[in-house]
Amino acid sequence: MTETARRSTPTKFRLSALSRTRPHEFEIVPDQSALSALAGELDLSALRKLRLTGELVPEGRSDWRLEAMLGATLVQPCGVTLEPVTTRVDEPVRRRYVEGLDRDALPSEQEMPEDDSVEALPDTLDLEAVMHEALILAVPPFPRAPGAEALDMAVTEPGSTPMTDDDAKPLAGLRDAMKRSEH
Numbered sequence: 406m407t408e409t410a411r412r413s414t415p416t417k418f419r420l421s422a423l424s425r426t427r428p429h430e431f432e433i434v435p436d437q438s439a440l441s442a443l444a445g446e447l448d449l450s451a452l453r454k455l456r457l458t459g460e461l462v463p464e465g466r467s468d469w470r471l472e473a474m475l476g477a478t479l480v481q482p483c484g485v486t487l488e489p490v491t492t493r494v495d496e497p498v499r500r501r502y503v504e505g506l507d508r509d510a511l512p513s514e515q516e517m518p519e520d521d522s523v524e525a526l527p528d529t530l531d532l533e534a535v536m537h538e539a540l541i542l543a544v545p546p547f548p549r550a551p552g553a554e555a556l557d558m559a560v561t562e563p564g565s566t567p568m569t570d571d572d573a574k575p576l577a578g579l580r581d582a583m584k585r586s587e588h
């Protein structure tokens with residue numbers, strides 16, 4: 406066992422060694438040093454809490470379903486004001502591990518399957534890795550402090566008129582030319 410998490414269950418499961426007659430519950434709660442390391446990895450100001458709880462449920466002869474809940478409290482700088490923004494994350498985490506699925510063998514032009522929770526059945530399932538991936542997907546990309554509004558900034562050379570959003574539209578010049586020709 407690693408020192409990265411205080412837990413009542415292990416974080417890695419050799420799926421072929423698990424009983425297929427019942428679900429297997431788990432709870433992973435990283436310790437403070439693991440929270441600090443993850444906060445640094447994700448460019449967070451702080452990661453106050455993190456927990457993944459759920460169960461592994463056998464399906465069919467060899468497949469598994471993971472049903473879990475990710476809970477986290479994180480702090481990030483506001484994308485506008487740089488003020489600290491605290492976010493509470495409560496996200497369901499669902500995965501299906503299917504025997505015989507080989508995504509690397511699929512042609513690159515093939516469309517992504519509708520069910521993006523389906524993965525190839527691993528020999529060993531690392532629940533810490535699942536928790537990290539779910540956290541990465543749950544972190545808000547542009548957090549906003551209450552009342553923070555997007556900045557409208559225009560930069561140009563002295564004496565020039567700044568370009569506006571309307572100027573960047575492909576038909577903006579045509580519209581202006583049509584207005585001039587009407588007069």
